[in-house]
Amino acid sequence: MTDPSAHTRQRKDAARQPAYPQPPEPLAVAVYDNHTHLDIADGETGMSLGEQLELAASVGIAGVVQVGCDVESSRWSAQAAASDPRVLAAVAIHPNDAPALAATGRLDAAIDVIDELAAQPRVRAVGETGLDFFRTGEDGRPAQFESFEAHIALAKKHGVAMQIHDRDAHDAVLDTLRRVGAPDRTVFHCFSGDADMARVAADRGYWLSFAGNVTFKNAQNLRDALAVTPRGRILVETDAPFLTPVPLRGRPNAPYLVPLTVRFMAAELGVEVDELCAQLAANTLEVYGPFDA
Template sequence: MFTDSHCHLSFPELREQLPHILQAMAEAQVERALCICTTLEEFEDVYQLAHDHPHLWATVGVHPDTEGLQEPTLDDLLERAARPRVIGIGETGLDYYRLGDRTVADMAWQRERYRTHIRAGRLTDLPLVIHTRSASEDTLAILREEGGIGSATARAGSDGAPSRGVFHCFTESMAVARAALDLGFYISFSGILTFKTAADLREVAAFVPLDRTLIETDSPYLAPVPHRGKTNSPALVPWVARQIAAIKGLEVQDVATATSRNFDLLFGRALAADS
């Protein structure tokens, strides 16, 4: 019924409770989840989850905020993306939130990493899972530069397929949502949507068409109200669906069906290859 499009079951606080989490998912009618990779060092753990459980899938990528670990090359991403049950590239993107004493100019390494992921997505024709925080202008600009979106050569396949994907855990403005939609991307909402302070984000959720909406937990983080402050898990993604249903005046079942269908449409080529 429900699909959690973004979770981190490989993180210790969830992996140590995996049997309980999988049972809770079943009880909450959360039928599928996408396990997101944030480092190359973590990939084998993420992949093993997808390999061992038929209702879990994996991505490959290095989070933009990760420093001091293995830097991904294009070949690193392509080799891992070729494995069965790897259905996306990311999470990737830009994050300028914790600059500290650095300037945006100092983050060139992050922008180059993002470009590498976009190229991997095009060459594999896998969706990108995009993270952006305090960096939306550059996130969109580089996606336009590298993504081949609307490009005749991209449509012909000479540079790979045009970029597609999802802006995950969306917290940006209406203007950024509109730009992402114009590029053909989906937008995913997390438990933040239920927070009392998220009135502006609920306006964005009202604007985003249901047929371009995904839901996620980003667990173990960002547990939705009424579980805020606790460890999040995919079993709580129905609370995000309930909030979207309330915003749009729909039944929760309608949101569950639509967002699961959207997941199939976005990741369907890779899902079909694994069936």
């Protein structure tokens, strides 16, 4: 098996400024990074899994949900979770990979691997799965729907959460969840909708996970969505190594930078940072269960 301390992929669109930033001020109340890709190496020198987790712990990040996007990264994620109590895993075939797999007759076999991995006790979510109409054209959409519905079924089968990737497909994702029936714990990873969509999602009992892009100047829709989301439905994530929050855009992202996004969110919501942290931690544990079990 692959050593989970070694990264398996290199970020293709390497950051313009490759040096990792200095750690921010630690949070007094610990939170969790709800969605990260620690298998993707970034920066001048990629950090090992242990180095990432130690640095995150030093600023009040108690654990991470490591997310797979294909068979290889899903296996890596499951092994990382099995190797360290600060890691839980999510496993899936990314919607942008589904069309090529379907075209070559390999989609069913790939989903079978996800099914096997999702049975492991520290794999607590199926994801990231969903629909992406930004990168996939009309001809690839049937395969995305097929894959999405298969992943929904797996989340229900294994009684785990589901993390949704939704890009330029808001109505189709919501319609699919209504038609097929969403898993009990459904999370919109890196929520990208507006306030109206946030209300619909929260009313249906879904969780909304906000990443560093909520701090971007052109992301007022995300701040509007955050403002109307019930506190019990909010999660925080990095989507590292992507979406580094302001003022560090262009630098590598990692779980230890979560405090920047949390403090920004607390200011937007007009609440104390410690209060928001306590709520975010409770929400994370409600969705994924305890990290030490």
